[in-house]
Amino acid sequence: MSGLVIVGVDGSASSLVAVETAARAALARAATLRVVHAFAGHAPYPPPDPVPVGPGDGGGPRELAEDLLTEAVERARATAPALEIEQSLVTGEPLTVLEAQSRAADLVAVGSRGRGGFVGLLVGSTGMHLAAHGRCPVLVVREQPTPDGPVVLGVDGSRAGERAVDFAFAEAELRKAPLLALHAWTTWNAPLPAPQDPATPYANPPGALAAEEERLLYEAVAGRKERYPGVVVEHRIVHGGTRESLIEVSRSAQLLVVGSRGRGGFTGLLLGSVSQAVLHHAHCPVAVVRGVEAHDRRP
CATH class of the missing domain: 3.40.50.12370 (Rossmann fold)
Incomplete structure (x- = not known):
């Protein structure tokens, strides 16, 4: 496979719809889908540079983050069983993490509204920020599309x-x-x-x-x-x-x-x-x- 589609998830219903949409987009492109969740852990402020999170140490928030990511990956597999899927639990602030990851992607997808780290404006601060700063096209999934529409x-x-x-x-x-x-x-x-x-x-x-x-x-x-x-x-x-x-x-x-x-x-x-x-x-x-x-x- 060539190409990369990234979807940011936070466990909200909106982000799970975005996972399904991103999975279909990756399948159409014969690209890899990377499911990303940004995790701040217990630190009051995220580190300046996002880094991958290591194995769980039994901490509650980290286990919840891992469960959330697993649910999103399962949703993607159910949508496109043949798709190559990566998952990434990253320490950092969501806006910074997804903007950095967009540099290597063909498309980044997010839900229109989220929770936790993705809470923001009506459309979600993550979607608005990425639309302005992302280094690749940004897909903001507001509602389920009309399948046969233009x-x-x-x-x-x-x-x-x-x-x-x-x-x-x-x-x-x-x-x-x-x-x-x-x-x-x-x-x-x-x-x-x-x-x-x-x-x-x-x-x-x-x-x-x-x-x-x-x-x-x-x-x-x-x-x-x-x-x-x-x-x-x-x-x-x-x-x-x-x-x-x-x-x-x-x-x-x-x-x-x-x-x-x-x-x-x-x-x-x-x-x-x-x-x-x-x-x-x-x-x-x-x-x-x-x-x-x-x-x-x-x-």
């Missing part, structure tokens, strides 16, 4: 979103699912097209803005059809808010893919308003794919 790709036409486009096509091919490429725009978030008459820089014929946004969508996904000939693509232009449009279409999707920060984002922010909104409110699992600039900026 893979939905939020398109904004930015260079930072190119990796999200590639990821969405690859996922659609792996899942043998159609791809819905959606671009939502309003007069407030769409740049004005170049004027046809330089003497009248603010004059454009009716429909020019809509035509420009449609062109943006088709250009953003152009060239992938040759690489993924089996993927059936639907292009959809929506005149409306991006966040609202993606959340609504996620009701019937098996996966929603977005970039971490797109067109109009503020330089320096690692997670944009659209990706934050869908992480909180989408009705299916959400994959956040960081862009070229975000990866290249990090040491």
